[in-house]
Amino acid sequence: MHLDMAGISHTLDKHGQQHLLQFWDTLREEERQSLLHQLEHVDFQHVDKMYQQTKDSAGIIAQSIDKFMEPVPSELYGGVKRNTAEELKDFLSKGLHAVSNGEVAVILLAGGQGTRLGVDYPKGMYSVGLPSNKTLYQIQAERILRLQDLAKESYGKSGKIRWYIMTSEHTKHATETFFSQHDYFGLDKKSVVIFEQEMLPCFDFDGKIILESPSKIASAPGGNGGLYRALLKEKVLDDMSQNGIKYVHACGVDNILVRMADPHFIGYCIAKNLECGNKVVAKTDPNEAVGVVCLVRKNGTKGIWQVVEYSEILPETAQRRLSDGSLMFNAGNIANHFFTTDFLNDICRQHDDDLPYHIAKKKIPYVDCHGATIKPAKPNGIKMEKFIFDVFQFANRFAVWEPIRSDEFAPLKNADGASDDTPTTARNAVFDLHARFISRAGGEFIRNEGEQVVCEISPLVSYGGEGLEERVRGKTFESPCIID
Known part of the structure; x- marks a missing residue:
């Protein structure tokens, strides 16, 4: 591929990023080619817009959201202990039927490395030390295999659950190699689709893209909300359409108890004719550091569904209780979602640009004037990310499902020695x-x-x-x- 140096230099000048070529004269030829390749894959117009919108929104004084929050109505709040045994049986039947018809897929959010666990490989390859020594990926694959068998036993049809694994630049190759080495853990290789989410440049506080080394741009995955751009760009939506997928269960790689393509959850969402659903767990206490799902209604509007972060809720609001003694805002978000493919298509093609970017101030390695990479002791820049749940606002048919927490939620985030x-x-x-x-x-x-x-x-x-x-x-x- 011909790399247009003049064109790239002009683009950098136009967008105030000419500093990215400051070490050009000192680079070896392969380093120059690498840097140019990175620059060619940056959509500078999109990056400019992204940074400006995020900066503008960060400068706005946040209005207290408490007075606009309403709890999830009981009729839209299903769950293992909230529905009758007969209803649970019906939900299970509907979920298994959809699996047997080959209408169900799982999207696994697996872009993160195991840095906080003290390893330099993808979290999905991690073993917590069970007697079997199975990794997260193997446990999840075997749950899919068992669920396919259950669906076949119930309906006589052996539908395949397509498994879409969203990785990042840091985890894709290792994940592909790991699955190949383990023969896809017994799954049909064709039903496992590993794709990559977009990496976004990191910025300093003045809007300049950070150089990590003389020939490498500092970048990071764009958060789990980068899913929607990736589904379109990586042609995953097309694959879903070609394979007759109607329902999608999206979940994180780091919950060791996650029920892949959970038939109760999927069946509940089908029974309620939802286009978007969210699995939640009851908070352990009012101050637990999890976002809560609620309806936010401003100025007499019909309201939008939203996950409100715990840091945005006043302590007195977090403590509020219903007449039965339960917390009013108790629907803890655990990154576990249901979507119809029609809803995903609408989001990816019509609303992705409407999803906000969120700023995370981070310690980002950078290159000094001598070309040496420095690891800062305090935050020196920002990473920008989107959140997967920010699409709830576009859902007209939405509800939540609550499993028994200890049956389905045990996240893996920190190395041993941490408190949880x-x-x-x-x-x-x-x-x-x-x-x-x-x-x-x-x-x-x-x-x-x-x-x-x-x-x-x-x-x-x-x-x-x-x-x-x-x-x-x-x-x-x-x-x-x-x-x-």
């Missing part, structure tokens, strides 16, 4: 859940007081506790207990 969301807490959450599976199926677990039970049930054996009765009913188990 560590490999140890994630591993213990699996052990506790699987011990409950055995108890629910009629087995008995011998526990020594104060001892952590070790119990692991392969996802290939049971997706959510089903199918264990013949193996465990009337039997006694003690730690460690492995069922595979």
Whole structure:
């Protein structure tokens, strides 16, 4: 490909970014080619607009949102403990039927590296130390396999769940290699689509793009809301259309208990004829650092659905309770969503430019005047990102679904030694859940007081506790207990 040096230089001049070529004369030929390649792939007009809009919005004094917030109405708040056994059975049936018809896909948000875990590879490749030593990717793949079998057992049709894995520049190659080396964990290779979200330049506080080294622009993934631009650009929407996908479950890679293509959740959304749905968990306490789903109604409007960050809610609002004693704003967001493909198409083609960018002040490595890369001790620039849930405002048919928190939510974010969301807490959450599976199926677990039970049930054996009765009913188990 011919690299137009004159054209790029003109573009940089026009957009006030000529400093990106300041080390040009000192670069080797391959470094020059690399830098030019990066510059050619920056949409400077879009970047200018993005930075200016974000800067302008950051300068606006935030208006208290509390007085406009309304809790999710009960008729739009489903859940394992909120619906009857008969309704839950109907939701499960609808979800499994959609899977058997090949109408369901999963989008996995997997752009993050395991930096906070102390590793230099994608989070999905991480093992929390279960007896099987399975990684997050393997656990998720096996849940998909089991769910496909359950759908076939129920309806006689073996529909494939397409698995779209959104990676970043930092994680795509490693993820592709990992899946290939493990033969896609038994999944059909053609049903696993690994694609890449766009990287965005990082800026200093004056709007200049930061150079990380003399020949490398500092960049970062554009947040999980970069999904919508990537779905269009990477032709994932086209793939969904060609494969008859109607319903999509989007979730993060770092929740070890996530139920891939959860048939109860999907069936609930189908039954309610939703175009967008959100899985939530009850907050552990009023001050838990999670955003909450609510209706924001200003100036007599019909209101829009929104995730309001905990930092935007006054303490007295967070403490408010309903007549039954539960928190008024209790729908904790866990990055677990349902979309119809029609809704995704509308968002990606009509509304992506309407989604706001959010500023995150970060410590971004930069190059000094001598060409050396410096790692700053305090924030020196900004990364910009979009949030996946900012599309809720465009949904006309929206509701939430609440599972049992300890059954489905155990995020992995920090290395051991932190107070929460560590490999140890994630591993213990699996052990506790699987011990409950055995108890629910009629087995008995011998526990020594104060001892952590070790119990692991392969996802290939049971997706959510089903199918264990013949193996465990009337039997006694003690730690460690492995069922595979």
